[in-house]
Structure formats: C-alpha cells, structure tokens
Amino acid sequence: MGKAGGRVDFEWVYNDQPHTSRRKEILAKYPQIKSLMGPDPQLKWVVSGMVLTQLLACYLVHDLSWKWVIFWAYAFGGCINHSLTLAIHDISHNVAFGNKLAKWNRWFAMWANLPIGVPYSAAFKKYHIDHHRYLGGDQLDVDIPTDTEGWFFYTPARKVLWLFLQPLFYALRPLVVNPKPVGQIEIQNTVVQLTADAIIYYFWGVKPIVYLIAGSILCMGLHPISGHFIAEHYMFMKGHETYSYYGPLNWITFNVGYHMEHHDFPSIPGSKLPLVKKIAAEYYDCLPQHTSWSRVLWDFVFDDSIGPYARIKREYKLSKQE
Template sequence: MGKTGGRGDFEWVDNDQPHTSRRKEILAKYPEIKSLMGPDPQLKWVVSGMVLTQLLACYLVHDLSWKWIFFWAYAFGGCINHSLILAIHDISHNVAFGNKLAKWNRWFAMWANLPIGLPCSASFKKYHIDHHRYLGGDQLDVDIPTDIEGWFFCTPARKVLWLFLQPFFYAIRPLMVKPKPVGQLEILNAAVQLIVDIMIYYLWGLKPIVYLIAGTILCLGLHPLSGHFIAEHYMFLKGHETYSYYGPLNLITFNVGYHMEHHDFPSIPGSKLPQVKQIAAEYYNSLPQHTSWIRVLWDFVFDDSIGPYARIKREYKLSKEE
C-alpha cells in the first residue's frame, strides 16, 4: 500500500483534441445526427421528480438516528444527488429548454441543485464550457488535477484518500487553476440554496440538511457511481484521453457513460446519445471503452501507471479576446 506510482508528470501532447475532427467527419457522413440536437422534453419532469423525492426524504429522515441518516445518505439520497449533479451537467448544455431559452436552463439548474445542499450549478456551467472547448488545456481545463495532486496522491493508500476527497478538489481546483469573477447567477444560486436550506432546517431540523450534504459529499467521493469521474478522461491506454462506458449505470446517470459521444456532440441530450452510437457505430465500437466503473476505481488505486497524473495535457494558444 506504500508503493509509489509510476508517473511523474502528465502526458503532454502537441495535437488537438480528437473530438472536433471526428464531429465534422461524422456529420458529413451522417447529417441526420443533427436532428438529435436540441432540448429533451422529458428532462424537466425526470429532474423535478428527483428533487421532490429528496424533499420527501427530508421529512422521512428527520426522526431517524444518526447512523441511519448516514446510511441512507450513502445508499439512497447521495445516489439521487449524484444523478442530479449529472443532470446539471446536461442542463449546462441547454438541453432542458434549448438555446433560445438559455436563462430558463440556468434557473432550472438551480431547481435541480436544491437537494445537493450546496450551491454549484451556476459555477459548474461557467467552468464546464472550458472543459469542452479546451480539453486537456494547461491552466484552462480545471477537470485536470493540479501538479500537487499528481505528486502527492501517488500510492494506493493516498489514491484512496484522493478519491474520497474528490468533491473538495472539484470545488477548490477552479479557484487555484483559473479563478473567474463571481457573477450574478452564482450569487442568486447561493441565495436560493441558502433560503431553501433554512426552510428545511426550520421545518424538520438539522438531520435532513446533514442527509442531503453528506449524501452529496459521500457519493461524489468513494462511491461506485464516482467511477465515471475517472473513466471519462484518465489515460488507461496511451494516447486515448476520452472513454465511454455502456453499462447499466447509465440508466441512473443520464447516460454520462456515453462520454466519447458526448464530447463529439455536447448539444445532444444524454437521453439521445445511444442513438449517436447506433448511427455512427463504426466510429465508436473500435475505440477503447470501460465495462465497469467499479473496476475503473480498482485499477486507478492499484495500477502504478494510473493516478492523478494519468491525463493528457496540451497547450492552447489563445487570442486576446479569449
């Protein structure tokens, strides 16, 4: 458990991300894929059902003992909150109401944010767009761990700790790598979240608040669903920086496992990404893919060649306007 990981730096490349060229090639061959772009009319109902389920759970857990609060937070509530985080990811691409109603997507993301307990939807949108535009970009893509993370979390025991602390690193990394000014939407997001948290506390006490926030932290950390964080872009095979997973956990994670397809076509809702793979099967079937997020976590911890440093990085030359 004390063996040092094999990588001492990121995998630096001088080529562009593969998604841009593949998108153009696929659309030229299969222009019908454009019909999949646009809002998903079912998303708002699915997300609203999940939010209301968690509000009901707040009432149901308010008299439970603390051990059961944490049990249900990890086994049930956190799973819903993790799924809501991924719904916010989808909504950040305007697939709830479409590009013409962009503000509606931002407000709806705040509604999806409520059971998470902490405000995140507005800031997520602001940084996530850079992850797509500058995938692997040094000092641009805040999805990539910092050098400190890569250097320190290099043994199995430390990598387990890093997995547990993932939600904290995702929260503080943008402030360390590329801080952006706080906008009005972020202030509104925080104000709405605080008001709802206070209302829940007033109605049912502290335990529902702990249930929501603990579930979020636990299930974004060391949890089977969190395998997708590692599976998406960590370099399990040299030269490959994005991977898909087509297993059953996609059913409760808005098809985030179809990650190759998502980066090729970010404006297509998660619910329609399987159709992308079906139409352009020859582009995806031959690419490396994961079959288990739990196996991904296991390999991440015990394979010396995989760790926070196992990411492809590149330099982007930005114009002054950017």
C-alpha cells in the same frame, strides 16, 4: 521508482483534441445526427421527480437516528444527488429548454441543485464550457488535477484518500488553477440554495440538511457511481484521453457514460446519445471503453501506471478576446 510507473508529469501532446475532427467527419457521413440536437422534453419532469423525492426523504429522515441518516445518505439520497449533478451537467448544455431559453436552463439548474445542499450549478456551468472548449488545456481545464495532486497521491492508500476527497478537490481546484470573478448568476444560485436549506431546517431541523450534504459528499467521493469521474478522461491506454462506458449505471446517470459521444456532440441530450452510437457505430465500437466503473476505481487505486498524473495535457493559444 517512487511515482506511478515512473510518471512524474502529465502526458503532454501537441495536437488538437480528437473530438473536433471526428464530429465533422461523422456529421458529413451522417447528417441526420443533427436532428438529435436540441432540448429533451422529458428532462424537466425526470429531474423534478428526483427533487421532490429528496424533499420527501428530508421529511422521512428528520426523526431517524444519526447512523440511519448517514446510511440512507450514502445508500439512497447521495445516489440521487450524484445523479442530479449529472442532470445539471446535461442542463449546462441548454438541453432542458434549448438555446433560445438559456436563462430558463440556468434557473432550472438551480432547481435541480436544491437537494445537493450547496450552491453548485452556476459555477459548474462556467467551468464546464472550458472543459469542452479546451479539453486538457493547461490552466484552462480545471477537471485536470494539479501538479501537487499528481505528486502526492500516487500510492494505493493515498489514491483512496484522493478519491474520498474528490468533491473537495473539484470545489477548490478552480479557485487555484483558474479563478474567475463571481457573477450575478452565482450569487442568485447561492441565495436560492441557502433559502431552501433554511426552509428545510426550519420545518425539520438539521438532520435533513446533513442527509442532503453528506449524501452529496459521500457519493461524489468513494462510491461506485463516482467511477465515471475517473473513467471519462484518465489515460488507461496511452494516447486515449476520453472513454465511454455503456453499462447499466447509465440508466441513473443521464447516460454520462457515453462520454466519447458527448464530447463529440455536446449539444445532444444524454437521453439521445445511444442513438449517436447506433448511427455511427463504426466510429465508436473500435475505441477503448470501460465495462465497469467499480473496476475503474479498483484499477485506479492498485495499478501503478494510473494516478492523478494519468491525464493528457496540451497548450492552447488564446486570442486577446479570450
């Protein structure tokens, strides 16, 4: 047939995303879940420890041979950096300092951004809001691959290449699908990041910079932790657009695997999402879920029915204000 399972387009639906109605139903039955909303007081300390660990690693790798710089970037530093991108994901929902201190969250996200090597946090925040508000929205949710990606990356070899290049697509896709003007916060993020990179380069040379950026790229591409990118919203079962994973990799990814729960309650910190599942177990235990992110990557590559086109899309009618 040429394309994956004969699929030549996304799965178009004409109903609202399920998270809105389930949130209302769960809160009506379990109003105590509201007490889980709000800041996580431990998050700032965990993130700061990770940033300082990477700063120490920059010193430790500056005299290593290049092969060991790349090895440790993939095996260690990149894992921390990927975890920091997921911390930034949490912080984008104002769970570090709460909604009343929104600017503190933005600046703290820049602190978490430093080991990643390239400015990321401010732009992510801007687009991630749309991902929740317009899940699956055509031209609105830039988490969804483009038609070109769906058309081209359909064989196993091409899907492996697509996974490897995933950081590039995540960076460039918003500029193509839904470009937004650069704001002051993005400029600040860039200035802070480039200043930090320059200081590291001044003291320890280019190897720590390569260690940080290469780790970010490699571990957001073809890496077991990156299975969450595919696991979260790719349609492994027809009609289901969000999936959770409850395995041990949640320990180092701020519970991003609890993705069904996160979309139902985005204002609840990742550290408390297991409590959501425990309280409202009957709403989540019966839903499709993943047991291994590595298996997700394997199935994505070798299952003909799954590929970049295996996403649910819908149209949203926007008001003039939006």
